[in-house]
Amino acid sequence: MKTILIVEDDKKISLALGHRLRSMGFNVVTAEDAIYAMNETVRSSPDAILLDINLPGGDGFVVAERLKASNQFANIPIIFTTASKKPIFRERAKQCGGVGFLEKPFGVLQLTNAIDACFH
């Protein structure tokens, strides 16, 4: 079973996405900020990460850059999520090697497409 790490500071969004991903047959782990995200990555070696951009303690890009810089986790596909519409986020997500970019609120179809892109 594949594991997906949800990095999301909004507990309700994290809970809802957890239900959704489990219903799709994934194993789900969660982290609430940038530091936990790193810890959880090391602990559970996820197959994909759903990474919110606005996070307490360093934004999602910082997490992505650290992962890319490591040998072990550089290849984990990342899907960025954000409720912001600032165009710069989309650009940076691309530069950070994001496989997907989901603008909140997003639908199930967008989520499935993004996850499919991670495992194609």
Added chain:
Amino acid sequence: MGGYASGIFKASRYSLLTRNGKPANQLQMNTSDGKNDLVNILMIEDDVIYRALCKRYLAKDPNYTYNVVSTTSAAGALRMCNLHKFDCLIIDYNLPDSTGTQLISALRATLGEDMPPAIVLTAEGGIDAATEAVRTDASDFLSKNKVSARSLCRSVNNAVEKGFLKTAVSESSKKLTVAYEQLQQNSVEIENFYHTISHEVKTPLTAIQEFLSLINDEVAGPITEQQKELLGYSLESCTQISTHFNDLLDMARVESGKLKLNKVWDSPNRLLERSVRGVEGVAASRGITLKTLPCESTTELYIDVNRIVQVISNLLNNAIKHSEDNGSIEIELGITQGNQFEFNITDFGCGIEKSDQSKIFDRLYQVDSQRDCAFSGGLGLGLSIARDIMHLHDGQLLVDSEIGKGSTFKILLPVQLH
């Protein structure tokens, strides 16, 4: 001089400050007599008698009252001009330590834009001095021996008024620049504010929408058909909320000049397909048929695809909103005689009154709910953003409508060479 000009002069009169910003103390203002304004003149002339003569001439001026200060050398003139703001200089061409034209150049070098207008007095037959005076951009030159009260006053009047106008123009342009920068700053702040509220609203909205669709998709157990229908409405409303915020953000981005196009080549038919797909559900739910007449031409357009789809979707949504149930909407594409690409979206709904037709493209304008057959809230931003997007594409958005018969919205895009 009318009211406009005297307003300018007033500004200049009260700006009688020293260079370091303190009020001039040696130069006093005197506005108690009936004449127009007190004008500060610096006379650079070493001949005492000639100085007295000029002062007497100037005292006869019916237009202005002069406060004449004098100095005898170029060095003195430079010092005084650095201390005080004068409205006009009267300079003798032959100065003990310099020539009048050299003095003008030196003053211009230190005072720059604040250089007051200067009149050069030349000795009899001083043709060379006169040409030189013109070359250094003196306001006027007068032959010393021919100076009369009239000629001196006229020359000083002209110089002073030109100076006042110049000051007024540069002051207003400075004010305009400041106001423009302030506006620019404000629209950036407004945009940032919209970004913040949009983010803060969309975050809980994401949770609402996701929980609703979890239930709707029966992840938490089976639900009845009716429950599904009701949840469907809630989900539609969620989408509506984010659309409103996206519109607000677009508006703010247009305002701050930050809405940038991301242009690529694409076919008009594909654009239409994408736009129609987005509204098919809403149209079907009201039994409205979308009749599309695709384009035969293989022309491709150089456009921001998402933005043009946004425009067409907006027009389609408006058309659907204003059509009757089970009505129809026609979408036609083609190339105009003027070699532009056109999309025509026609509905057979209530139409728009002539007096409203020019206003519906205004930001936040909505037709009065009494007159609008399909008034349904909304922000009144859709058409203004659509028109902004068309303008950014060097295109147009036009309307033709007749009350009771329906409306046609026309998009025009330039056809460019691939």
